[in-house]
Amino acid sequence: MSDDVILETEGLQLAYGAFMAVDGVSLRIRRGTIHAVIGPNGAGKTSTFHCLTGERRPTGGRVLFEGREVTRKPANARVGLGMARSFQLTSLFQNLSVRENLRVAAQGRDGARALTFWRPAESRREHLAVADEILERLALTARADTAAGDLSHGQQRVLEVGMALAARPRLLLLDEPTSGMGVDDIPVMTRLIGELGREYTVMLIEHNMSIVMSISDTITVMHQGKVLVEGPPEVVRADARVRSAYLGEAA
């Protein structure tokens, strides 16, 4: 496989009993791109995502990250390799401060090294430095000492993405980053993802078509567990099958 593919799936399958949620999906996510997976409800986007993060073990096919097989690696072991994810439903440490959320996230990358129980947490300055850097980038520095649960919904969504960033990943997996966001907050998130796309490889699942069309380099449209169309936004937008399967559904 070529070097510019960071994540690849070969004939990925995920079956729930007789139902095939993911049915032979082969994806190639190129390094340095923003790759969106879209599709109507039940198309298998989330199931595919779960196979990529390690939350679910595929019932068939393979997942390769930077040429390494990770199909059976548990979710936590993938972080150390350079994959990090965000959640569709905000999943933060609600009672911990925003900075502590990010510090713990930065520390997670080191995996078992955090088992040291005889040294103060602050001794690992680099984790705090990463946390502060991300606070700045998310424009949350002023709220650093606020409990994460006290942030506005929009800020929580931004922090949700920041948690994945703190792992210093090479591939960011974002699960519906604008989910539940108000109209006013969506541009902030769109801009953030666009910016991240310049430094990271980003793979996202998204419902919101306008975001996907404006920031993605490649779009994969899924339908009934299979890849329907894949290509740059203008191709996908023009494709008649996408119109009937996805866009048509809305009309």
Added chain:
Amino acid sequence: MADARSMTPAPAAAATAPAAGPSLLRGITLLTVAAVIVLPLVLPSTTLAAEILIFAMAALACNLLLGYTGLLSFGQGIFFGGGAYVASLLMIHLGAGLFTALVGAMVFGAAVAAVVGALAIRRTGIYFVMLTLAFSQMAYFVAYTLSDWTGGDNGLLDVPRPPVAIAGATLVDLSDPAVYYAFVAVLFVAVFVAARRIIHSPFGSTLVAIRENEGRAAALGYDTRQFKILAFSLSGAITGLAGALYAMLLNFAPLSNIELVMSEHILIMTIIGGTGSLFGSILGAAGIVLLGDLLSAVWPRWMMLLGIVLIGVVIFMRGGLWGGVESLYDTIRARRAHRRTAP
């Protein structure tokens, strides 16, 4: 008592803010040293004071699991009773000295806790709690059955209290209750400082993260099972030490050490004292031991009152006794500040 998470009150300041680290650490440690010095002076007997510190040690270990990791374990009695038996047997049958016996109890406590923990955390929530209960019952029957070793119902009699000795030379004889108290007190402060250190370590901050949101912690790269097992081990080691000290205090290791009631007792002390605050564990242990001591003399059914106290604390003082102390302190400070600003 089913859901471990709902038993964990909104985390107290100590649990949430490693940022407030060093100065707070020193303050609470000083408070602990002061408490340890004052206890024998205000109490009628040093034996009672020693009993309080021993149970405070067990409650503190329980707190590491319940308050910081969010694990409601009914297995604490296994480690307490196990530590008591192992230390006693090492001394009785192998002529082990003080430190060998104590270290033996700690190693045994840590090992058993690692096994119990590793199996119990395969399930979460109510099933986890049920598994710790099952282990607790099993341990009791094992101790009961092995009566040749444990003395069964009669308990293990004539447990010695060896002196502090180096290479056979006696340094401090511990047979005087006051001297034994001092020995327990030194160990208690050491354990307390170590526990605070653990809580403020990368490991401790990860435990809090697991308590707050285990799914996210796993997604961040933590193998949460490893962390829980290590938490169990540390808790087991401290509880085992407490059990050994208790056997030496009584010169006797009763079967009740390993009964389910012991686990309950330790849990109740932890909750009444305040989960998520190590100093709270001292308050909880002191409260329960004293209540038992005072009331059992006048009324054999004093456990009923304990139930009322527990209900009261759980309903009205979400942060336990320590939470009550904290809010009192805040109120007084706010009033003072108010008085200063208002002419």
